Amino acid sequence: MEEFQIVDNCLMVRLPEEVDHHKAAYISAGADRMLLQEQVQHVVFDFEDTRFMDSSGIGIIMGRYKKIACFGGRVFAIHADRQIRRILTISGISKIVEIV
Template sequence: METYCELKDGYLLVHVPRELDHHRAGSLRMEADLLIDAYQVRKVVFDFSGTEFMDSSGIGVIIGRSRNMGYCGGEVTAQNLNERIRKIFMVSGLHKIVKTEGGVAGNTNRMEKNHAE
C-alpha cells in the first residue's frame, strides 16, 4: 500500500498524491484518520508539491479532516499549491475554510519553499 502521511513533530504531514480523485481519496483518508486517532494529531498539513490534479473528491477529504480537527480544537492547513490547485481551492471556496501558505489569490509564480518550522 502506498503511504501518503508522515508524522512530524506536532503535526501530520500529508503528501497529497499526484492525482487526488475519488479513486485515491479512500485510502488517503483511511491512512490519515488512522494516524490522527492513534497519535491524537491536532494539526494536519496537506502538501500539494507533487499534485497535478484534484477534483471535488479531494475537497471532500480536506473538508472532512478540517471538520474533525475543528471538533478537537485542531487545525488543517495547505501548502505548496500550484496554480491549478489554487483554482480548485477558489472555485470550491475551500480557501475560506483552510488556511493556505501564501494565500490563494497571490501571484502566479511558483511559491518559494520557505516552510517555517
C-alpha cells in the same frame, strides 16, 4: 509509510499526483488512522506532487477538518500550484484551509 508523517503536532499528508475519487478513500482512511493513533492537532496537506485534483480532494479536506476542528485543529495546504489554488478557492474551502 511516506505519505503520512508526524511532524511536531501536525499530521503531514503527502498527496499523490492525481487526487480523484479512485485515490480518495485510501488517503482519507490513512489520514484518519494516523489521527486516531497519534494525538496530533493540525493537518497539513502537501500538494508538492499534485498536478490534478477534483472535488474528491475537497471532500478529503472537509472530512479531515470536521474531525479535528472541534479540538481546535487547523488545516493547511502547502506547495499548492496555481491550478490547485484555483480549485481550493472556487470550492470556497479556502475559508477553512490556510494556504501557505
